[in-house]
Structures are given as structure tokens and as C-alpha cells.
Amino acid sequence: MQPKLRGFRTFLFLILLALSGKSVSAQDWFRTAIGMDANKPRVAIADFTPRADSAKSHSILFTQIVRDDLQFSGILEVPSPSFYPPQAPSVPAELKPAIWIDPPTNANFLGFGNLTESTAEVAIEAWLYDVRNPSSQAVVGKVYRGAPTDLQVRKFAHQFADEIIGKLSGGLPGVASTQITFVSSRNGSKEIWGMDYDGSNQRQLTNLKSIALTPRWSPDASRIAFTCFAPSAGLTSAQICMYSMDTGKLVSFPRFRGTNITPAWSPDGTQIIFSSSMQGNPELYVSDINGGRPKRLTNANGASMSPSWNPKTGQTIAFVSDRGGTPQLYLMNSDGTSATKLDVPDKGYVIDPAWAPNGQLLAFSWRRPNDNYDIYIMDAATRQIVELTRDQGRNERPSWAPDGRHLVFESTRGGTRQIWTMLADGSQPHQLTTSGHNESPNWSPK
Amino acid sequence: MVRCWPWWDIHGILQSTPAPAPARPTVTLQASPASVNKGESSTLSWNSTDATQLSIEPEVGAVTAQGTTKVTPSDSTTYTITASGPGGSASATATVAVNAPPPPPPAPAGPTDDELFLREVRDAYFDYDKADIRPDARTALSKTADFLKSNPKFKVTIEGHCDERGSTEYNLGLGDRRASAVKQYLVSLGVPADRLSTVSFGKEKPFCMESTEACWQQNRRGHFVRAN
Numbered sequence: 227m228q229p230k231l232r233g234f235r236t237f238l239f240l241i242l243l244a245l246s247g248k249s250v251s252a253q254d255w256f257r258t259a260i261g262m263d264a265n266k267p268r269v270a271i272a273d274f275t276p277r278a279d280s281a282k283s284h285s286i287l288f289t290q291i292v293r294d295d296l297q298f299s300g301i302l303e304v305p306s307p308s309f310y311p312p313q314a315p316s317v318p319a320e321l322k323p324a325i326w327i328d329p330p331t332n333a334n335f336l337g338f339g340n341l342t343e344s345t346a347e348v349a350i351e352a353w354l355y356d357v358r359n360p361s362s363q364a365v366v367g368k369v370y371r372g373a374p375t376d377l378q379v380r381k382f383a384h385q386f387a388d389e390i391i392g393k394l395s396g397g398l399p400g401v402a403s404t405q406i407t408f409v410s411s412r413n414g415s416k417e418i419w420g421m422d423y424d425g426s427n428q429r430q431l432t433n434l435k436s437i438a439l440t441p442r443w444s445p446d447a448s449r450i451a452f453t454c455f456a457p458s459a460g461l462t463s464a465q466i467c468m469y470s471m472d473t474g475k476l477v478s479f480p481r482f483r484g485t486n487i488t489p490a491w492s493p494d495g496t497q498i499i500f501s502s503s504m505q506g507n508p509e510l511y512v513s514d515i516n517g518g519r520p521k522r523l524t525n526a527n528g529a530s531m532s533p534s535w536n537p538k539t540g541q542t543i544a545f546v547s548d549r550g551g552t553p554q555l556y557l558m559n560s561d562g563t564s565a566t567k568l569d570v571p572d573k574g575y576v577i578d579p580a581w582a583p584n585g586q587l588l589a590f591s592w593r594r595p596n597d598n599y600d601i602y603i604m605d606a607a608t609r610q611i612v613e614l615t616r617d618q619g620r621n622e623r624p625s626w627a628p629d630g631r632h633l634v635f636e637s638t639r640g641g642t643r644q645i646w647t648m649l650a651d652g653s654q655p656h657q658l659t660t661s662g663h664n665e666s667p668n669w670s671p672k
Numbered sequence: 673m674v675r676c677w678p679w680w681d682i683h684g685i686l687q688s689t690p691a692p693a694p695a696r697p698t699v700t701l702q703a704s705p706a707s708v709n710k711g712e713s714s715t716l717s718w719n720s721t722d723a724t725q726l727s728i729e730p731e732v733g734a735v736t737a738q739g740t741t742k743v744t745p746s747d748s749t750t751y752t753i754t755a756s757g758p759g760g761s762a763s764a765t766a767t768v769a770v771n772a773p774p775p776p777p778p779a780p781a782g783p784t785d786d787e788l789f790l791r792e793v794r795d796a797y798f799d800y801d802k803a804d805i806r807p808d809a810r811t812a813l814s815k816t817a818d819f820l821k822s823n824p825k826f827k828v829t830i831e832g833h834c835d836e837r838g839s840t841e842y843n844l845g846l847g848d849r850r851a852s853a854v855k856q857y858l859v860s861l862g863v864p865a866d867r868l869s870t871v872s873f874g875k876e877k878p879f880c881m882e883s884t885e886a887c888w889q890q891n892r893r894g895h896f897v898r899a900n
Binding site: 416437439440453460461462463464484485487488501503506507508528529530531532546548551552553575577578591622623665666 | 801829838839840841842844845846847848849852869870871872873876899
């Protein structure tokens with residue numbers, strides 16, 4: 227399947243289009259930037275063989291999760307299982323490569339294996355073979371042992387899928403074992419939630435019963451910084467809160483005067499940048515991760531907020547400011563100097579900057595005049611822009627997966643505000659949440 | 673001379689044995705409920721044996737061997753039932769406690785502080801994307817300032833609110849600027865700054881939930897709430 231690039235709407239691009247007469251060049255820069263320009267290998271996943279009836283349901287679950295993960299990755303094709311030869315190998319000695327190479331399967335690689343299960347343990351043997359090089363060793367060969375629960379079998383399937391993706395993507399990690407944090411009000415108040423990257427295992431993390439917003443993972447994924455409403459000096463106001471994944475509890479963070487919002491992490495995980503009106507005007511401050519020694523970075527009219535620290539270089543911070551009248555994107559050095567506006571071709575709101583892991587692409591939300599919010603990506607060096615969503619409700623708050631090929635975002639396209647993922651070219655939109663209202667997703671860096 | 677009793681006379685002897693003493697009466701008395709509010713009634717119930725006369729005092733008087741009756745004492749009262757009969761007398765007691773009514777509320781002396789606050793304090797409304805004090809907001813805030821200056825006991829929190837169109841994050845910043853603008857304007861009119869605190873709720877606590885300009889205008893405001 228050829229992922230489809232969606233509308234290129236900037237005036238700049240229209241001019242380029244008029245000059246060049248074709249859109250291929252623009253697609254090329256973008257596909258290269260998100261690492262999706264290679265031919266996609268075809269990876270068939272045979273039904274994993276249960277060694278006993280007790281292992282049947284987990285065999286089906288394991289096989290399905292691996293296929294879903296690989297399909298989701300965007301870098302390989304999973305041929306439809308209905309085309310597969312009837313006999314699935316359970317161990318390498320049973321592998322007949324030729325029947326997997328033949329049409330209609332046309333596989334380049336085959337994943338297969340078996341499950342043994344007792345009441346105490348599930349054991350999964352899993353292999354990936356290059357069926358066009360039958361004499362070669364296994365590309366992946368793994369044994370997974372653990373509790374015979376759905377949750378654990380899912381984890382093993384994600385790990386096996388990530389092994390395959392890591393091997394076939396030239397080193398870019400898979401994201402099947404990653405997590406997404408988000409805000410949900412499904413139980414009443416807005417709280418911080420977590421889920422697997424595919425939307426399973428959704429669970430409430432905080433229970434503050436006030437308003438929790440804008441969660442951001444630390445680079446090592448051990449903490450989540452977020453905006454909370456908490457009492458300070460007899461007044462409940464917006465403050466920075468910190469949640470520890472290790473203890474499942476809040477870590478103390480100092481309260482400041484005024485409105486304190488939108489924390490984000492430095493790439494080395496030693497500093498927090500956030501917006502605060504502790505000295506009057508909402509400006510960006512940087513502190514250590516315990517909130518110590520806050521130092522102001524911006525000094526302008528209007529409010530500055532929503533910082534995103536370039537994760538690759540550590541040198542540049544993108545943020546939102548309405549110093550010019552409406553919220554727009556700005557870039558500045560990480561010491562606060564050289565703030566410059568990132569111009570877009572027409573007016574409107576430009577918000578939610580999010581650096582890609584490669585430090586070159588910036589995802590953001592843009593509401594053009596008389597239009598809705600949509601997700602865009604800009605190449606920070608060339609300022610070229612690609613639109614990823616179009617005419618499907620309100621689409622906001624993109625966050626990159628660590629593979630740099632996927633985005634998670636919130637969208638009202640289904641009628642209510644929900645969390646969705648898509649490939650970074652706008653294809654394969656996939657809804658993760660359905661219950662209540664859900665917003666402000668952030669993809670774990672690992 | 674020995675007399676010999678015919679056998680039937682033996683019966684006569686037994687019959688002539690003196691009768692036992694009459695049984696002493698017993699009596700019980702219960703009040704249910706044992707505790708009432710003034711004006712409410714409680715039910716007394718009693719039971720007796722071997723009594724020919726029973727009476728409950730105070731109020732009730734003579735009663736039958738067993739029964740129930742309602743009483744409505746005005747104060748806590750201990751009822752005594754006395755049972756008497758050939759075998760003597762017995763008595764039992766039960767107490768109905770009457771709870772005193774709460775003291776009547778003092779007669780209202782004009783509006784309460786909350787009523788006064790709601791009547792005299794005016795919110796300030798804003799234009800889209802703006803934190804500038806509009807002419808209509810100047811009028812509203814002048815009234816608010818007059819009230820706060822003549823009622824120095826009031827401390828207030830100014831909440832900055834926004835409509836739903838901007839992002840969550842931008843609106844928290846904008847709401848902060850709106851609340852600060854309201855505070856600065858009141859201070860310029862002579863309200864002491866230490867009686868004014870500010871908080872931004874962005875678009876998180878809308879007053880109105882529809883996607884119309886009329887509703888959005890309701891949500892773009894600096895809203896006053898009492899802080900003490």
C-alpha cells in the first residue's frame with residue numbers, strides 16, 4: 227500500500243508547484259525526512275502453533291498482536307493471512323521457504339514459532355527467517371517466558387515485533403513497547419492516564435479530582451510532568467505537578483505564584499521548562515527537575531507557553547507566544563536568546579509545537595482563518611510545510627513517537643474528542659480511545 | 673377412744689387446707705421512641721399480671737391490664753405505672769426525653785455578605801484573543817471598585833476565563849493576562865492590591881457550553897469570587 231501524502235496548501239508550495247509542474251520533489255524531501263522512502267519488505271507472520279489446547283487463545287493473541295504491530299510500523303508490508311500456505315512451521319526444521327516466497331504470499335521474511343503453557347508459565351519460541359536466503363541463520367530467534375496472562379503475552383508480542391522492526395528498519399527502534407500518556411475526563415475530572423501505544427491497557431494514573439493537563443514524559447520515561455490545579459497560599463491555581471511511574475505517586479514540586487503551565491523536559495532530563503506568571507507576565511522559565519532555581523528565559527508582551535526542547539541538538543526551543551496579537555510559533559536558543567517568529571503563509575493560530583526525534587521536523591497545529599485546526603509538519607531548516615489532516619473535525623496537539631514515523635494527536639473527527647495515531651505522512655489514522663473525552667496525548671520517548 | 677375416719681373425710685381435711693397468699697402484681701412500661709423533638713409524640717406500652725388497678729402518671733390516669741397510649745409531653749417526662757392488686761403493688765417507669773428546639777434564627781438584618789457581593793460586584797468581559805479592558809468593562813469595574821473600597825472586609829479572587837476556540841495552553845496564558853488586567857485596573861482605581869488575587873482557568877471552567885458567539889462572550893471574562 228502506498229501511503230498517500232495529503233494536501234500541500236501553502237502559498238509557497240503552490241508557487242513551487244507552478245514552477246516545477248509536479249509534486250514529487252516535495253514528497254521526496256518529506257518521505258526521506260520521516261524515513262519512509264525505502265521499499266517495504268513483505269513480512270508474513272504464520273499462525274503461532276499452540277503446543278496444547280491450553281495455549282490456543284494466547285497463540286492467537288500473540289500472532290495477532292505481532293501482525294498488528296508490524297502493519298502499524300509503516301516500514302513493512304504484512305501480506306494478508308488468508309493468502310498463506312495451510313501449513314505453518316512451529317520450529318525452523320519444519321520451515322519450507324519456497325511455499326512462502328510463491329505468490330500470493332510473496333514474502334521476504336517469515337515469522338513463526340510455538341507456545342507452551344502451564345498454569346504457572348507461558349513459553350514462546352519465536353523466529354524470523356529470510357525465506358529468500360534459506361541457508362542463512364535466523365534473523366531473529368527468541369524465547370520468551372513469563373506469567374500466562376494476556377498482558378504478559380501482549381508484552382512479549384510487542385517485544386518480538388520490535389526485534390523484527392529494529393532488524394529491518396536499519397536501526398530505528400520499533401515503538402510497539404512504548405506508552406502514551408493523555409488526559410481523560412471519563413471518570414469525572416480531568417486526570418492523567420496511560421495506555422499502550424495501540425490503545426490497550428488504558429489506566430488512570432492520577433486521582434487529583436481537580437484539573438490535570440498537558441502531560442509530558444521525561445526522556446527516560448520514568449516521570450510525567452504535567453499541569454495541575456493545586457492549592458498554593460490559600461488559592462487553587464495552575465501549578466506544575468510531577469508523577470513517578472516507579473512509585474505510582476506524585477513527586478513533590480514547588481508551588482509558584484501565578485499561573486504555571488505546560489512543563490517540558492530538556493533532552494538530557496536534567497531540566498524542566500515551563501510557562502509561569504510568577505513575576506507577573508506569563509513567560510518561559512527553566513528550572514532543575516525538582517523546580518529549584520527557576521530562571522526566566524523570555525521577556526515579551528503577551529504570554530509565552532507550550533515549549534518543546536529540540537531533543538537532538540538541545541540547542542533550540544520552539545514555543546507559542548501571542549506577543550504579536552495571536553498565538554504563533556517562535557524559536558529561540560535554549561538560553562533564551564534570539565527569539566524569532568516561524569512565519570507561516572497566512573494568519574491564524576499556530577500552536578502545539580512538537581520536535582521530531584531527529585530534531586529537524588516540527589509538528590504543530592494550525593487553525594487558518596475561517597478553518598478548523600489541522601496538524602502540519604515543518605522542516606525547520608527549509609521552512610517547507612506539509613499538511614497531514616484535512617476537513618476532519620478539530621485536530622490538535624501532535625506528539626512524535628520515538629521512531630519519528632508516527633504521531634499521536636487529538637481529534638474530534640468522530641464527534642467527540644479522542645486520541646488518534648497516524649503515520650507522519652498522514653496515512654493510517656487509527657483511533658485509540660472511545661470512552662468519554664480524551665486529549666493532550668504524549669508519546670513516551672522509549 | 674379411737675375414732676376411725678371414713679375415707680371420704682380425708683378428702684374433707686385436704687379441702688379445708690388454708691388458700692395460698694395472692695400473687696404480687698408485676699408490671700412493665702416502655703416508651704417508644706424514648707427521645708422525641710418538642711411537639712412529637714411517643715407511645716407508652718405496658719403489661720401487667722395479678723393487678724386489679726393500674727394507673728400511669730402523670731397525664732394518663734387509670735388504664736387496663738395491658739395496652740398502649742400516645743403521649744406528647746412538652747418537656748422530658750418520667751412516666752410511672754402503678755399496679756395494685758390483692759397481692760400488693762408494683763411500679764415501673766419509662767422516660768420520654770424531649771429535645772429542645774434550636775433557637776430561632778435571628779431576624780434578618782438586610783442582605784447577607786454573599787448577597788451584597790453578588791449584587792454589587794460586576795464581572796469584566798473581553799474581546800476575542802484580547803486582554804484589554806473594554807469601555808463596558810471599565811463601567812463594570814468602576815462599580816466593583818466602589819463596592820470594594822467602601823467594604824474593606826472583602827477580599828476577592830479574579831478568575832480569568834476564555835472561550836473554547838483557542839488551545840487549552842494558550843487560553844491558560846490568555847486567562848492569566850485577563851485576570852491580571854482586571855486586577856491592575858482595580859488597583860488603578862484605588863483598590864488595595866493585597867485584597868486581590870488572580871487565577872486563570874483558561875477554557876477549563878466555561879459558564880456556557882454552546883458554540884455560539886453569545887456563549888463565547890459569556891466565557892471571555894474576568895469573574896469575581898469572594899476569597900474570604
